[in-house]
Amino acid sequence: xxxxxxxxxxxxxxxxxxxxxxxxxxxxxxxxxxxxxxxxxxxxxxxxxxxxxxxxxxxxxxxxxxxxxxxxxxxxxxxxxxxxxxxxxxxxxxxxxxxxxxxxxxxxxxxxxxxxxxxxxxxxxxxxxxxxxxxxxxxxxxxxxxxxxxxxxxxxxxxxxxxxxxxxxxxxxxxxxxxxxxxxxxxxxxxxxxxxxxxxxxxxxxxxxxxxxxxxxxxxxxxxx
Numbered sequence: 619x620x621x622x623x624x625x626x627x628x629x630x631x632x633x634x635x636x637x638x639x640x641x642x643x644x645x646x647x648x649x650x651x652x653x654x655x656x657x658x659x660x661x662x663x664x665x666x667x668x669x670x671x672x673x674x675x676x677x678x679x680x681x682x683x684x685x686x687x688x689x690x691x692x693x694x695x696x697x698x699x700x701x702x703x704x705x706x707x708x709x710x711x712x713x714x715x716x717x718x719x720x721x722x723x724x725x726x727x728x729x730x731x732x733x734x735x736x737x738x739x740x741x742x743x744x745x746x747x748x749x750x751x752x753x754x755x756x757x758x759x760x761x762x763x764x765x766x767x768x769x770x771x772x773x774x775x776x777x778x779x780x781x782x783x784x785x786x787x788x789x790x791x792x793x794x795x796x797x798x799x800x801x802x803x804x805x806x807x808x809x810x811x812x813x814x815x816x817x818x819x820x821x822x823x824x825x826x827x828x829x830x831x832x833x834x835x836x837x838x839x840x841x842x843x
Contacts, residue, residue, distance in 0.1 A: 655695040657705060663689045667712035668750040671741065675703070675718045676758050678740040683747040683764030689714060690744040697737035716741070747785075759794075765801070777834070782841050787827045795834040799841045800827060808836040 664687050671679060695703050699720070708715040718739060745751060747765045756774035765784040777794035780787065784801040795813070800806065806819035806827035813831055818839040829836050 655693075655700040655703065657691075657693040657695070659691045659705075659707070661689045661709070661714055663687050663714075663746045663749065665712060666714055666746075666749055668714070668752060669743070669745055670713060670715040670752045670754075671717075671743070672715065672752075672754045673718040673739070673741075673758070674756055675737065676739045676741055676755050679753060679755060679758050679760045680740070680742045681751060681753075681760075681762040681766075682742075682744050683762075683766055684744050686744070686746055688744075689746070689749075691716065692742040694740040694742075695737060699737045703737060703739065778829075783827075785826070787829075789827070789829045790831070791834055792832045793834060794831065796829045796831055796836045796838075798827065798829060798838050800838070801841050806838040808838050810834060810836050 666689070669689060691705075693705055702720050704719055704721055706717045706719055708717075745766070748767055750768040751762075751766050751770070753760055753769075753771045753773075755772075755776075757776060758773060759776040759779075760771055760773060761779045761781075762769065762783065763781045765782070766787075768786040769780070769783070770788045771778055771790065773791040773794060775793045776791060778789050778791055778796045778798075780789070780796075780798040780800075782801065783798060784804055787798070789796055789798070796808070798806070800819060804819060804827060805822035805825040806817060806829065807821065807825040808815045808817045808829040810831045810833075812833045813835040815835070816837045816839070819825075819827065827838065829838060
């Protein structure tokens, strides 16, 4: 018969090991919790025309359209420098601009590249469908769902995924793929220098959707019924 491991006897014989093991687990949990940060904010959108998202640090952006009169933002920040990240917000005339940055007292010992490696920033936004949206985020992945009056995206490395879309759109990413599903009747055009293009949308002299990539593949099609 196998000898079953007796936990009580192990504790009695190795109290120091058990206490230190518990301390290490507790310390690891504390570090994990302290390296996470969550921010939430909302704005009245009745006087807004445009929402801008401009960031060199954000890694993932998710946009969902709504029929409300409120812009809602949720930011999830993880990593060694999470507590040093701030989200500057500027509202001028009819434009709401969201950015990312670091607190003024962020240690100069940590260079910019190291800071980028030490954080992961994700933005989730709910935006009224009648607004224009502008995104400029070099390293971000962009995902949207629903219609917007106009969607403009300028990325560098990440892909762009757009679902259930209607409205105007100008989409650019240098390295990433572009996948867009549009509601029927929306025209589109696509250009990729080195990638594969599959455009199933109606053509027009002035298309509502223009998608462009250098090295990525582009797919434009109608939303499945």
